[in-house]
């Protein structure tokens with residue numbers, strides 16, 4: 001009898017310390033982030049935003065009286081690490097939901113795991129259209145690249161008055177190729193000419209051959225939908241060879257490191273993003289102040305804001321959900337409507353995407369990102385394509401030197 005009781009007690013103690021039940025009073029959320037590697041600022045900023053939202057949720061009483069606990073795994077910016085990470089989070093840690101990734105290429109690899117396990121996954125900022133198409137357990141709280149590409153195509157044509165551009169895309173990145181295609185499609189449809197479409201591979205360090213070809217074609221702007229490290233290097237080499245065209249890009253530029261790598265060469269460039277730290281709206285001001293307070297005066301970039309919104313949307317859904325099982329939580333997230341996010345009003349649509357405005361920022365002197373304009377998703381959609389048979393995919397090379405209308 002006594003021996004039996006003792007062994008039962010021992011078993012209970014073992015269970016407690018093994019981790020399965022050590023936090024009976026906590027809800028465990030998983031996060032897969034690039035905390036190190038070439039996209040390290042993406043993961044680090046996103047994580048900081050998430051943790052700020054966790055503070056807010058804890059202050060408001062947690063989830064049904066339970067604490068929130070984050071289990072974050074660094075994927076080093078590698079898809080295979082991310083797949084291992086989400087598998088661990090779901091099967092071993094038994095998280096109720098997963099936040100991540102930033103890079104579309106990585107989210108695309110993770111998503112099938114979440115879908116198969118029926119554990120909701122919310123990407124804060126993966127914009128490639130295919131990410132949420134993986135299945136009904138995969139969500140995002142950001143806009144998608146067809147919209148972002150349209151915003152920059154119109155910006156080039158209508159604000160920069162550029163009628164001839166070149167594109168320089170990272171062919172190893174789903175994000176870059178998707179955004180390059182979206183940009184070219186709109187740009188061509190509104191009467192612009194894509195003189196040539198050059199490519200590189202993430203991690204390349206010498207872009208001079210492509211840049212020289214681009215320089216010879218004499219575009220007025222070059223669209224570079226890459227990530228900050230590559231873009232910084234590209235900008236430097238463009239300057240070196242005397243390429244004068246205005247450089248433009250997408251949200252992948254959003255990092256303080258862009259200027260560290262690109263220096264003066266990146267000044268005067270423009271990119272689309274999810275929010276502007278200088279936005280005077282009280283909602284954004286309060287967020288920026290709270291973030292600075294928590295992180296030693298550091299300013300939140302777009303990633304931090306998206307991380308904050310992703311966790312906040314998940315938190316609100318957990319509070320509404322009838323329980324924290326995958327299917328119930330999936331339902332609750334899908335019903336997110338009119339959520340007052342830092343990056344705008346978030347309504348999850350039938351494709352599990354969010355329709356939200358984008359901002360265009362200028363890389364000003366000293367690397368400061370200056371607000372230029374805000375573009376809402378409804379505004380530009382109305383115009384019908386001008387060209388009768390505008391090709392959806394950009395022509396691989398064949399620069400047509402035809403002057404534009």
Ligand code: PHE
Nearest residue numbers: 103104125126127175251252
């Ligand atoms: N949208 C990018 C992608 O899908 C990731 C990103 C988001 C990078 C926001 C920077 C800022 O890969």
